[in-house]
Amino acid sequence: MATFSKTSFNASVYSLSRPTYPAKLFDYIFSYHSQGSPGVTRWDRAVDLGCGTGQATMQLRRFREVVGVDPSPGMLEKARANLAVGDHSRSPTATFKFVEGSAEDLKLNVEDESVDLVVAAQACHWFDWSKVWPETRRVLRRGGTAAFWVYTEFRLTKHPALIPLITEYAQGSDPSTSVGPHFQRPGRTILERYLVDVPEPSTVLKDATLSDIDRVFFGADEGTTLPTNSRIEPILLRREMRWRDLLGYFQTWSALHTYHEKFPDDLKREEDTRFLEQDLASVSRLASSLLLFYFYLFIHEDDIRGGDISHRFWKDLRQRAAERSSNAKVGVNDKVEVEWPVALLLVRKL
Incomplete structure (x- = not known):
């Protein structure tokens, strides 16, 4: 490929x-x-x-x-x-x-x-x-x-209601919400x-x-x-993943790389601030308990900041999950089961 x-x-x-x-x-x-x-x-x-x-x-x-x-x-x-x-x-x-x-x-x-x-x-x-x-x-x-x-x-x-949102991102045609045409x-x-x-x-x-x-x-x-x-x-x-690991998975998609070749300005989009304050606080707390080397290698806050299509989709999933269930854990370091x-x-x- x-x-x-x-x-x-x-x-x-x-x-x-x-x-x-x-x-x-x-x-x-x-x-x-x-x-x-x-x-x-x-x-x-x-x-x-x-x-x-x-x-x-x-x-x-x-x-x-x-x-x-x-x-x-x-x-x-x-x-x-x-x-x-x-x-x-x-x-x-x-x-x-x-x-x-x-x-x-x-x-x-x-x-x-x-x-x-x-x-x-x-x-x-x-x-x-x-x-x-x-x-x-x-x-x-x-x-x-x-x-x-x-x-x-x-x-x-645990969030089957999010399947349509996932399908739209992966298989849709709207360039503001989908990387589908770029597979x-x-x-x-x-x-x-x-x-x-x-x-x-x-x-x-x-x-x-x-x-x-x-x-x-x-x-x-x-x-x-x-x-x-x-x-x-x-x-x-x-696989049980942290929400931030799920973002990392999205960023390995071949379609995302091709999408950004066609729409490079998407990487310059204004930062999506949903969950941002909580996310930064969570990363900071985790970093304080780990070696500085490990922090910069694996959990630097820059990894979770951005406004491109992968970040928007990631935050859409978290927001929808939280809206559908008051018990949903959607913090950046909370675990989510993916299948x-x-x-x-x-x-x-x-």
Whole structure:
């Protein structure tokens, strides 16, 4: 995705602000993989396509060798740094490496029939399936698995009434209230539609070496039209965040970066003063109890000040939540539970 390759994109902030994938998701994928052809299931090599900062890559340590592939040098640099400081680098069984490349052409990095599991986390909505399905078939061993997933629009678990406001910001068309038109299409549309537009391998390949897609939806929105025979599972991707962390998440959106390229004056908008006095007081109290270095690294007051579209949306959410419930805690350091529906595609090489 082009935005992530730009020099202005901060991979470190992206890594800190994004939701992390729960162990239950990988357990589900590994269980599917283990149910392949009897006597064929192997755990030797896994490849993560569009690996980004390596969040999903490092959960594949059950395999002896794990390869992360991404077109962005900045993302790969952060992935290597994350590996160096984590427990993953000391795994007694797995070795990791990160290489520059694309999901559509793995020939320089991955040999024929050398892979047991191919995954893509929050990347497959950008794929050219006319090339990815043939490459998946080429690199997988018989009995190997491909698992591709995305998380879709976030929700605030205890504030379902805010869903229309979230939808307007992410999918609307008014430039004063929405970044929707600035997501790269059709990829974003494919994500919003839970990957239902991803074609079956059989429509691309001339043979039946890959199975039909098993589609699994964790926490799909009510009323969403899903393919026949889809599996519906409870929500599994949740994260408790401070409200100020939620602002940080909004500021990682690719659409926001593109929006500000088109509307640079939005960054010069007059400061939105809603909650400002309380927010500054809260940050000051927290800072007094922490090391000065930590304060400037993670909670500087400049992070929460501004009047651009992301700050306005953030404060709209807080204001609406407070108006709807007198018990709602919407302070900058108060916690809010965020959840994301997940769409998972599973395919096996026959």
